[in-house]
Amino acid sequence: MHRNASGHYDTTALGAVDTARRLVTLFDDDTRRIQPSGRRAAHALRVLAALRQRPILSLPQLCQLSAMTFPAAHKTMAQHVAAGIARELTGQRRNRVFSYHASLAILNEGGEPL
Numbered sequence: 001m002h003r004n005a006s007g008h009y010d011t012t013a014l015g016a017v018d019t020a021r022r023l024v025t026l027f028d029d030d031t032r033r034i035q036p037s038g039r040r041a042a043h044a045l046r047v048l049a050a051l052r053q054r055p056i057l058s059l060p061q062l063c064q065l066s067a068m069t070f071p072a073a074h075k076t077m078a079q080h081v082a083a084g085i086a087r088e089l090t091g092q093r094r095n096r097v098f099s100y101h102a103s104l105a106i107l108n109e110g111g112e113p114l
Contacts (some may be wrong), residue, residue, distance in 0.1 A: 023106055047062065057098060058097050
């Protein structure tokens with residue numbers, strides 16, 4: 001961190017550090033929440049990793065990021081939605097889009113709508 005001309009730490013830098021810490025805590029907490037055993041654990045962690053990388057995504061995007069089949073991605077995302085980690089945004093049966101809402105909330109704090 002660096003100090004500004006008045007000798008105080010830059011609040012933007014402090015805010016960024018706080019945001020990063022909160023995201024790491026969220027990722028750790030969600031990782032612990034979805035730790036089933038066996039093959040399901042691998043799929044659950046791959047979906048969470050994809051959501052971290054791209055907090056708003058469709059199932060085809062999830063398949064591409066996670067190298068999972070569509071049925072496996074669909075089933076695992078449904079488990080994340082049921083656990084409250086992800087949300088479905090479209091309300092449709094097809095072409096659905098999901099969000100990692102808690103991470104987006106952290107990233108959007110203090111921001112104003114465009």
